[in-house]
Amino acid sequence: MSTAVPVPTVTVRGEALLVVDPEIADLGVTVRVRARDRETALERVRARQDDVTAAVRAAGDAVETAETTRVAVYPGSRPDGAPGDPVASQHTRITVGRLDAVGDLLVALGRLDDVEVSGPSWGLRPDSPAYEQARLAAVTDAVRRARTYAAAFGAELTALLEVSDAGMSGGLRVAGAMETVALSVPGGLHLDLTPARSEVHGAVEVRFAMSAPDSGTWSTEVFRG
Known part of the structure; x- marks a missing residue:
């Protein structure tokens, strides 16, 4: 009786960091x-x-x-x-x-x-579009990583098996600045404020099925010495 050959898979973590103007x-x-x-x-x-x-x-x-x-x-x-x-x-x-x-x-x-x-x-506001942009950018990064790994084995991606949100967070760390805003009030008093830009981090874990590796590729190149 023949035994089914396991389908090769690749699991990656995609990440993205966006620097956006505060809202x-x-x-x-x-x-x-x-x-x-x-x-x-x-x-x-x-x-x-x-x-x-x-x-x-x-x-x-x-x-x-x-x-x-x-x-x-x-x-x-x-x-x-x-x-x-x-x-x-x-x-x-x-x-x-x-x-x-x-x-x-x-x-x-x-x-x-x-x-x-x-x-x-x-x-940023809780419903800021920046959060979705970070998530989508993380997915793009995951696909790129997975394709790179599959290609290293002489294979290609064949199916999406699983997607897991690895978390996303927004920070208030300074990463550049908007144009300085000069503000004045009656009496001549004013403040020059430079709003700090916000960092938004997106991460996702994705598992793909891939075609059978090229045995000559992974045996001689990937695991060499």
Whole structure:
């Protein structure tokens, strides 16, 4: 009885790294006040937060979201370690969709008393086309690798057997920059911002069937010494 000859296969990992312009910017805004009692501290936080909200509304549709992420009230302390007046704070995360409006908003928020501003953190929207582009580029890389390996054995790809998403991630590592954006506000104050570009990594694992290797090729070339 004859035994079926196993079909040769090749499994590869395709990868792609795209460097793209950012689509959004995140800002962190913290209102922090100290008062003689907790109720007064909270009232002052609310008043300062109203100022933050007004600045955000003034930015119009440039702001996509403004979300409260943390509120805290805790006992303060003096330099000598003794108990101090209570401290209250509220943190807001702001996502700006128009990058040319980031500078104006930073300046407007930075002018407010008892307000700390951090950022911007540049990034991509969750549904950014860049993610799909990275995945497709990883597939192209996998096919190229597989064909190269098959050719090294004197064979060719004959069928796609399996595709597995090996994962994809977006980063905010600096990899070049967009053109510097010069932004001005009333009073002559301006910020020159250079949005950092984002890296998007795509990876895929693919298994192919291939034709029978050329025994002369792989025995004399691939495994030589």
